[in-house]
Amino acid sequence: MFSRHGLRAPLASPSSVLGKVTPDAWSQWDTPQQSYLTTRGGVLEAYFGHYFSEWLVDNRLLAADTCPTDKDVSFYANSLQRTISTAQYFAVGAFSVSGAGGAQRKIGHDGCHL
Numbered sequence: 627m628f629s630r631h632g633l634r635a636p637l638a639s640p641s642s643v644l645g646k647v648t649p650d651a652w653s654q655w656d657t658p659q660q661s662y663l664t665t666r667g668g669v670l671e672a673y674f675g676h677y678f679s680e681w682l683v684d685n686r687l688l689a690a691d692t693c694p695t696d697k698d699v700s701f702y703a704n705s706l707q708r709t710i711s712t713a714q715y716f717a718v719g720a721f722s723v724s725g726a727g728g729a730q731r732k733i734g735h736d737g738c739h740l
Contacts (some may be wrong), residue, residue: 627678631708632715633667635660663711671712675719693721 635655636643645652656665663671682688688698701717703709 629711629712629716631663631667631706632671633664634708635662635664637661659707661706663708664717667708668711668715671715672691672719675716675721678716679720 635657636652637660639650639660640646657663679688683690688694699721701713703713
């Protein structure tokens with residue numbers, strides 16, 4: 627399965643050129659930086675992961691009440707915070723695991739396996 631990141635804050639900030647083209651105030655986001663995954667985006671990914679795991683069980687691709695091993699499931703995300711967090715939230719929702727095992731690299735570097 628392939629997926630994009632979840633709901634994120636805008637790429638531009640209110641102080642950027644794009645942010646200054648309107649006299650209206652920009653919405654406040656619950657992220658420390660622009661483009662980061664939002665709290666709501668994480669919650670939605672966890673819901674999506676839970677739905678997906680139920681779909682796997684319903685279609686007999688995964689046994690109920692089991693946690694797949696690293697050989698069964700692999701998560702890969704590029705180096706952006708929003709994609710790493712998306713994979714982690716999805717893993718928590720799908721399999722009740724942290725999704726942070728394996729060799730995770732720093733944000734801003736090559737992709738990482740979770």
